[in-house]
Amino acid sequence: MSITLQLNGVQGNVAVTLRRSFQCKPRIGFAAFVAPVPRPCCGRRISNDKVAFSVTCKMTTTTSDVLKKKNVTENENLSDSETSFTCVMKFGGSSLASAERMKEVASLILSFPEERPIVVLSAMGKTTNKLLLAGEKAVRCGVVNVSGIDELCFIKDLHLRTIDELGVDRSVIAKHLEELEQLLKGIAMMKELTKRTQDYLVSFGECMSTRIFAAYLNIMGVKARQYDAFEIGFITTDDFTNADILEATYPAVAKRLHGDWLSDPAIPIVTGFLGKARKSCAVTTLGRGGSDLTATTIGKALGLPEIQVWKDVDGVLTCDPNIYPKAEPVPNLTFDEAAELAYFGAQVLHPQSMRPARESDIPVRVKNSYNPKAPGTLITKARDMSKAVLTSIVLKRNVTMLDIVSTRMLGQYGFLAKVFSIFEDLGISVDVVATSEVSVSLTLDPSKLWSRELIQQELDHVVEELEKIAVVNLLQNRSIISLIGNVQRSSLILEKAFHVLRTLGVTVQMISQGASKVNISLVVNDSEAEQCVRALHSAFFESEISEIEKGYTNGNGSVAEHC
Ligand SMILES: Nc1ncnc2c1ncn2[C@@H]1O[C@H](COP(=O)(O)OP(=O)(O)O)[C@@H](O)[C@H]1O
Numbered sequence: 272m273s274i275t276l277q278l279n280g281v282q283g284n285v286a287v288t289l290r291r292s293f294q295c296k297p298r299i300g301f302a303a304f305v306a307p308v309p310r311p312c313c314g315r316r317i318s319n320d321k322v323a324f325s326v327t328c329k330m331t332t333t334t335s336d337v338l339k340k341k342n343v344t345e346n347e348n349l350s351d352s353e354t355s356f357t358c359v360m361k362f363g364g365s366s367l368a369s370a371e372r373m374k375e376v377a378s379l380i381l382s383f384p385e386e387r388p389i390v391v392l393s394a395m396g397k398t399t400n401k402l403l404l405a406g407e408k409a410v411r412c413g414v415v416n417v418s419g420i421d422e423l424c425f426i427k428d429l430h431l432r433t434i435d436e437l438g439v440d441r442s443v444i445a446k447h448l449e450e451l452e453q454l455l456k457g458i459a460m461m462k463e464l465t466k467r468t469q470d471y472l473v474s475f476g477e478c479m480s481t482r483i484f485a486a487y488l489n490i491m492g493v494k495a496r497q498y499d500a501f502e503i504g505f506i507t508t509d510d511f512t513n514a515d516i517l518e519a520t521y522p523a524v525a526k527r528l529h530g531d532w533l534s535d536p537a538i539p540i541v542t543g544f545l546g547k548a549r550k551s552c553a554v555t556t557l558g559r560g561g562s563d564l565t566a567t568t569i570g571k572a573l574g575l576p577e578i579q580v581w582k583d584v585d586g587v588l589t590c591d592p593n594i595y596p597k598a599e600p601v602p603n604l605t606f607d608e609a610a611e612l613a614y615f616g617a618q619v620l621h622p623q624s625m626r627p628a629r630e631s632d633i634p635v636r637v638k639n640s641y642n643p644k645a646p647g648t649l650i651t652k653a654r655d656m657s658k659a660v661l662t663s664i665v666l667k668r669n670v671t672m673l674d675i676v677s678t679r680m681l682g683q684y685g686f687l688a689k690v691f692s693i694f695e696d697l698g699i700s701v702d703v704v705a706t707s708e709v710s711v712s713l714t715l716d717p718s719k720l721w722s723r724e725l726i727q728q729e730l731d732h733v734v735e736e737l738e739k740i741a742v743v744n745l746l747q748n749r750s751i752i753s754l755i756g757n758v759q760r761s762s763l764i765l766e767k768a769f770h771v772l773r774t775l776g777v778t779v780q781m782i783s784q785g786a787s788k789v790n791i792s793l794v795v796n797d798s799e800a801e802q803c804v805r806a807l808h809s810a811f812f813e814s815e816i817s818e819i820e821k822g823y824t825n826g827n828g829s830v831a832e833h834c
C-alpha cells in the first residue's frame with residue numbers, strides 16, 4: 272500500500288516527515304514520497320477504508336524555511352484533525368531568570384498559536400551553579416548550619432518569590448524545597464558529595480522551574496503538563512555528571528509524550544538536563560548546558576519538523592560576546608560547524624546536542640528570547656558554502672598541552688597507540704593533536720566534567736606514565752583558538768590568520784586541521800588569546816579596514832581578495 276501526496280501546486284523537491292499517529296498498525300511503506308520516510312509510520316483509522324496521517328511538508332526548493340502542515344488521508348483525502356506536536360522549544364536559565372521572564376516566555380510560546388510545542392526548560396537563572404556551591408558548602412559546614420547556607424537561602428527566595436509573583440500555589444514546589452534542605456543535611460552529615468548525589472542535588476533546579484511554569488500556564492487557562500525527564504524514558508549511562516543518552520530513550524519518550532497528548536492534550540513542560548541511569552536507576556545529568564541535548568533528543572524521538580533553542584543572544588555569534596562585544600549573529604550553520612563550535616568551547620550550545628538533530632536531519636533554530644524578532648541562527652545539514660570563509664572564532668582557555676617525544680628509534684611502530692592507551696586508561700580526553708614520526712603534541716580537554724580543570728595530581732600521573740616511553744614536556748596555561756569555517760579555503764584562512772598573529776607578535780605553538788573539515792585549531796598562550804580573538808574577528812568580520820587589514824590593501828587602496 273502506498274500514498275500519493277498532492278501538494279497543491281507546489282513543484283520541486285519536497286521533503287516529507289510523517290509523524291506517528293494514533294495506532295501502531297498498519298505499517299505502511301510510502302514509496303511515493305520524494306524523500307525517504309525516516310521510520311515506519313502509522314495512521315489513524317477514521318473509517319473502514321480510510322486512514323489519516325499527520326504530514327509535515329517542507330518545501331526545500333522554494334523558501335527553505337516554509338513549513339506547511341496538512342493531514343492527508345489515503346487517496347488524497349484531507350482531514351482537519353491535528354494529532355501531534357510541531358516543534359520543541361527549549362528555554363535556558365538565562366531566559367527564565369525571574370517571574371517577569373517566565374511571563375515573557377509564556378507569552379512568547381503563546382504568540383505562535385499555529386505551533387503545538389513540547390517545551391523543555393532549564394533551571395531558573397544560575398540555580399544549577401548555586402546548587403553545586405550549596406553542596407560543596409554542605410560538605411564542610413556541619414548539619415546545624417545547612418539552613419543558613421547563602422545559596423540555599425537564595426534558591427528558596429528566588430523560587431518562592433517567583434511563585435508568589437506568578438500567582439501560583441506554593442504547594443507546587445513545597446515538597447522539593449523541603450527535600451532539598453534534607454538532602455543538603457544528608458551531605459553535611461556524610462561530609463561527602465559523590466557525583467551521583469551531585470546529580471540528584473542539581474536536579475532540583477529543573478524539577479522546580481518546570482513545575483512552576485506548568486502551573487502558571489494552567490492558571491492562564493493554557494493546559495500544560497509537567498514531566499520529569501527521568502520518569503518518561505530518558506535512559507542514560509551511569510556516568511554521573513556527564514551521562515550519555517541511550518537509544519532506548521527515543522521510542523520510550525515518543526510513546527509517553529505522544530500517548531498522553533492523544534488521551535488528554537496538554538503542552539508538555541519537560542525538565543531539561545536530566546535522565547535516569549540504566550543500571551542504578553538514579554537521576555543523572557547530561558553535562559552542563561545539557562538541556563539543549565534534551566531538546567534535540569525529543570525532536571528526534573518524535574520526528575518533529577523543528578527544534579528551537581531560545582537563548583539570551585541573537586543566535587550563534589561570530590565569537591563569544593563576552594570577549595568581543597562586536598560579535599555578530601551567524602545566520603546559517605551546518606550541524607558539523609555547530610558541533611565543532613560547541614565542542615571547542617562556544618558556551619551557546621551543548622557539545623553533544625547536535626547529534627540527535629543531525630541523525631534525524633531536523634533543523635535547529637537558535638533564537639533570542641529577549642529579542643524574538645531577530646532571525647537567529649538556523650542549523651541544518653548543509654548550506655551554501657560557495658562564499659563561506661570563516662563562520663565563527665571560538666576560544667577555549669586554560670588548556671594543558673603536552674609535547675611527547677619518543678625515546679626509541681625513528682620509525683618505532685605502536686608509539687601513538689601506546690600514548691593514547693595511557694590516556695584511555697586514565698580516562699582523560701584529548702582535544703587537538705599534531706604528530707610527526709617521533710613526536711606528538713596534544714591538548715587535554717579541561718572541561719569534560721562540570722567545567723572542572725584537570726587537577727595537578729592527574730597531570731602528574733599522566734606525565735609519569737608517558738615518561739616510561741617518551742620525553743614529556745608539560746605546557747600549561749595555553750588556549751585553543753578554533754577557526755570554524757570552510758576548510759576548503761584553509762590556505763586563505765591561514766594566510767590571513769597568520770598575518771594577524773604575526774602583526775601581534777604571537778607565536779602559534781601548535782596547529783591542527785580537524786577531520787571534520789570545518790575547523791582549524793591554533794594553540795597560543797592564555798595571556799595572548801583574547802587579544803588574538805579580537806584581532807582575528809576584526810580582520811575576518813569587520814568591514815572597516817583594520818590595522819591588520821591595511822597590510823592587505825593593494826596599491827589603489829582597495830582591499831585585496833583575502834576573505
Ligand atoms: N559564539 C557564541 N555565540 C553566542 N553566544 C555565545 C558564544 N560564545 C559564548 N556565548 C555565550 O553563551 C551564552 C548563551 O548560552 P547559555 O548561557 O548556555 O544560554 P542558556 O542558559 O539560555 O541555554 C551567551 O549569553 C553568550 O555569553
Ligand SMILES: N[C@@H](CC(=O)OP(=O)(O)O)C(=O)O
Pocket residue numbers: 362363364365393394399400476543544558559560561562563
Ligand atoms: N541547568 C543546567 C542545564 C542547562 O542546560 O542550563 P542552560 O540551558 O541554562 O545552559 C546547567 O546550568 O548546566
